[in-house]
Amino acid sequence: MMSKRRPAVAFAAVLITAVTAASAVYTPAQAAPEAATGTPTKAPATCFAASCHGLDPIETHCVDDAVTIDDVVLDGRIVRLRYSAQCRAAWAQLWYGKPGDRAYVRTVENGQTVAVNSITVMPWNGTSVYTPMVNDKDLKAQACTEFDHLPGDTGTKCTIFY
Known part of the structure; x- marks a missing residue:
């Protein structure tokens, strides 16, 4: 059944x-x-190439797509060359700096320096600072750090050019 x-x-x-x-x-x-x-929206960058020179990478949103091209270490300090493809700009970032340490980013064309932006660590900065940006469109950029804390040496070290 x-x-x-x-x-x-x-x-x-x-x-x-x-x-x-x-x-x-x-x-x-x-x-x-x-x-x-699932992808968050990002604010568009507010500058491009030459218009980024001297500006803050965070305020302009250039940091949003930034990559570290190279970094070097000198006496415990780390200097990084940061680059934004969206902005075509570069800047130096210094980690573990001490008051008086200086970081700078420069661009060159045909072996000649075109622009330099720098920052010096002050006691109120903490240990991490970054420079204003330089135009990197059709130029090569390099980040450096220098300080006078090593006896007999100026204490300068730079990243590769990019």
Whole structure:
């Protein structure tokens, strides 16, 4: 004798499968685009190339896509050459500096210095500072640190040119 419950159980299984499949592809209409894609929106950079010279990479949003090109260590201090492709600008970042230490970024063209921006660590700065930016469009940039704390040496070390 056949059970009367089997067709009902089979129908329920088909119905549950259909509802589950439909809910897997359903996205609520009120979902925000950021929530759906998972990528946060960034503010656009406010300068490009020569218009970035002397400006702050954080305030201009150039830091948003920045990469570290090279870094060097000198007596526990780290100087980094930072570069933003979106802004076509570069700057120096100094970590573990001491008051009086100086970091600078320079650009060159045909072996001649085009621009330099520097910063000196002050007691109220803490140990990490960064320079204003220099234009890096069609130029080569380099970051350096220098200090007079080593006997008989000026204590200068630079990154590669990029």
